[in-house]
Amino acid sequence: MNENSESTISNNEASFASYNLSSEITRALDTLGYKSPTPVQQQVIPQALAGHDITVKSRTGSGKTAAYGIPLCQMMDWEESRPQALVLTPTRELADQVKEDIMNIGRFKRIKAAAIYGKQPFDRQKRELMQRNHVIVGTPGRVMDHIEKDTIDLERIKYLVIDEADEMLSMGFIEQLEKIIRELPTERVTMLFSATLPQDVERLCHRYMNDPVDIEIGSPGDKRQTQIEHRLYRVSEKAKAALLQKVTVVENPDSCIIFCRTKDNVDAAAAHLERLGYPVNKIHGGMEQDDRNRVMNEFRMGKFRYLVATDVAARGIDIDRITHVINYDLPMEKESYVHRTGRTGRAGQSGIAITFATPFEDKFLNAIERYIGFELPVAEVPSDYAVGEAQASFDKKLRDRPVAKKTKGEELNADIMKLYFNGGKKKKLRPVDFVGTISNIEGINADDIGIISVQETVTYVDILNGKGSKVLQVMQDTTVKGKLLKVQKARTDR
The missing domain is CATH 3.40.50.300 (P-loop containing nucleotide triphosphate hydrolases)
Incomplete structure (x- = not known):
C-alpha cells in the first residue's frame, strides 16, 4: 500500500478530533497550537493507532515527530511502570527534541520520557532508567551500551520508532540498529521514518517489519x-x-x-x-x-x-x-x-x-x-x-534587541509548578501515593496532577492548571503514606 498523495484527506476536512484521541491528548494539542494534522500526520496517525507497521518517506519539516508522538502518547498505559516505547534517533539534539515533544503531547496524561545518549554521565542515565518511563528516546550507541550493561528494561516494549533512518545509515548505525531490534519483543509495532529511503534501509524494514504500510509524502524532486x-x-x-x-x-x-x-x-x-x-x-x-x-x-x-x-x-x-x-x-x-x-x-x-x-x-x-x-x-x-x-x-x-520566541511548550507549561518532595523509593513511596494524597486536597483532582518522577530519595510532581501554590501550601502539613515530607518549589532546570 503506497499512500503517495497529500490529497487523500484535504486540510479542510482533516481534524485531530476524527482520531478519537483522549481528552488529555487533545487538550495538549490545542494548547500547543496544533490546528489540523499535516499530510504525513493524516496518513500515519490512523495506521499507527490501528497497530500497523509503517515505513514513512516524508520530507523534513513535515511534522513526522508528532505523526508518531501523538499515537504513542495515546496508546501508552500510564499505570505500566516499565517502558512501552523505544524511539531511536541519530543525534543527541534530536533525541532531546523528541523527548520534549512527546512529554508536551503527553503532558496531561502524565506520560514520562527519558532521553539517553553519549557524552552524558552513564550513571545518571542508569538512575533515570530505574524510574517509571513510558517512552525511551536514545541514540543507538548509548542504547546498546545500556543493553550490554543490563541497565535498560526492554521486555515490555510494544512500539519501536526509527527516526531519520537514512541518517542512521550514513552514520554507520545500521549494525547497532539490528542488534537492538533483536533484543526487543517480536510482538510489537515498528514505525520507520526517513526523508529518503536508501536500499539498505528498505531491506532493514522488510527483515524486521510485518507487512508494513508504505507511506510516501512528496519526494526530493518536489521539495x-x-x-x-x-x-x-x-x-x-x-x-x-x-x-x-x-x-x-x-x-x-x-x-x-x-x-x-x-x-x-x-x-x-x-x-x-x-x-x-x-x-x-x-x-x-x-x-x-x-x-x-x-x-x-x-x-x-x-x-x-x-x-x-x-x-x-x-x-x-x-x-x-x-x-x-x-x-x-x-x-x-x-x-x-x-x-x-x-x-x-x-x-x-x-x-x-x-x-x-x-x-x-x-x-x-x-x-x-x-x-x-x-x-x-x-x-x-x-x-x-x-x-x-x-x-x-x-x-x-x-x-535592535532580538524578539524572544515562545517555545512550543511555553504556554503548555505556564500553569505548571514542579514540586520537590524529600522522599522517594527508599521510603517506599510510589506515584499512586502522591496522586491519592494530592487529589484529596479540596479543589484538587487527579486531572491537576502531571508527571510524577519518584527517585531513590526525592520525588518531583508537576501540578497543573495554576494550582501549584495551593498544593505547595497544603502539603507543608500533609503526610504522604504517613510520612511528613519537606516540600518546596523545584528548580526550573530539573
Whole structure:
C-alpha cells in the first residue's frame, strides 16, 4: 500500500478530533497550537493507532515527530511502570527534541520520557532508567551500551520508532540498529521514518517489519520549491568570508543557520561574524553536550540570530521561523543538502536556501541537482551599491534587541509548578501515593496532577492548571503514606 498523495484527506476536512484521541491528548494539542494534522500526520496517525507497521518517506519539516508522538502518547498505559516505547534517533539534539515533544503531547496524561545518549554521565542515565518511563528516546550507541550493561528494561516494549533512518545509515548505525531490534519483543509495532529511503534501509524494514504500510509524502524532486527559494553563488574559497558578509547584509535575515563541513570552518566563520558585530553563536561535535544544548535552546528562544553549525544541526531539529539557510560549505552528500535546507520553510512557511560552491565542487553540485530534480539558480554576487543600499536597514536590525520566541511548550507549561518532595523509593513511596494524597486536597483532582518522577530519595510532581501554590501550601502539613515530607518549589532546570 503506497499512500503517495497529500490529497487523500484535504486540510479542510482533516481534524485531530476524527482520531478519537483522549481528552488529555487533545487538550495538549490545542494548547500547543496544533490546528489540523499535516499530510504525513493524516496518513500515519490512523495506521499507527490501528497497530500497523509503517515505513514513512516524508520530507523534513513535515511534522513526522508528532505523526508518531501523538499515537504513542495515546496508546501508552500510564499505570505500566516499565517502558512501552523505544524511539531511536541519530543525534543527541534530536533525541532531546523528541523527548520534549512527546512529554508536551503527553503532558496531561502524565506520560514520562527519558532521553539517553553519549557524552552524558552513564550513571545518571542508569538512575533515570530505574524510574517509571513510558517512552525511551536514545541514540543507538548509548542504547546498546545500556543493553550490554543490563541497565535498560526492554521486555515490555510494544512500539519501536526509527527516526531519520537514512541518517542512521550514513552514520554507520545500521549494525547497532539490528542488534537492538533483536533484543526487543517480536510482538510489537515498528514505525520507520526517513526523508529518503536508501536500499539498505528498505531491506532493514522488510527483515524486521510485518507487512508494513508504505507511506510516501512528496519526494526530493518536489521539495517545496514554492516554499523554499534556492540560490547558488559561484565563489572561490578565499572569497567566501567577504561574500557571506555581503549576502547577509542584503538578505538581512531574521534567523539564519550557516552550515560548514568541519568544526574548524565553523570556528573560523563564527569568529569572522563575531568580529563584524553579528549576534552569532556556533555548534559542532567538538563541543561539550551541555554547551550544545544551551546554544540550541538560546537559538530557539531568539537570543541570537545567526547560528554557525556542522551537520549536527541539520537532522530533524525543529526551530520555528528560520528564514535563511546558508551552505557556506557545499555538503559532500546529496542527502545533506535536503536535510540542511529543510531547516527553513517549515510548517508551510517560506524560506531561502543559499549555497556557496567553489569551482572544484561541480561533481558534488551535480549530484545534488540530480537528486533534488532541478538546477540551483545561479545568483549574481551583490554589488557594492546593493550592499550600501541595504546597510542602514541591516545596521538597524543589528542594534535592535532580538524578539524572544515562545517555545512550543511555553504556554503548555505556564500553569505548571514542579514540586520537590524529600522522599522517594527508599521510603517506599510510589506515584499512586502522591496522586491519592494530592487529589484529596479540596479543589484538587487527579486531572491537576502531571508527571510524577519518584527517585531513590526525592520525588518531583508537576501540578497543573495554576494550582501549584495551593498544593505547595497544603502539603507543608500533609503526610504522604504517613510520612511528613519537606516540600518546596523545584528548580526550573530539573
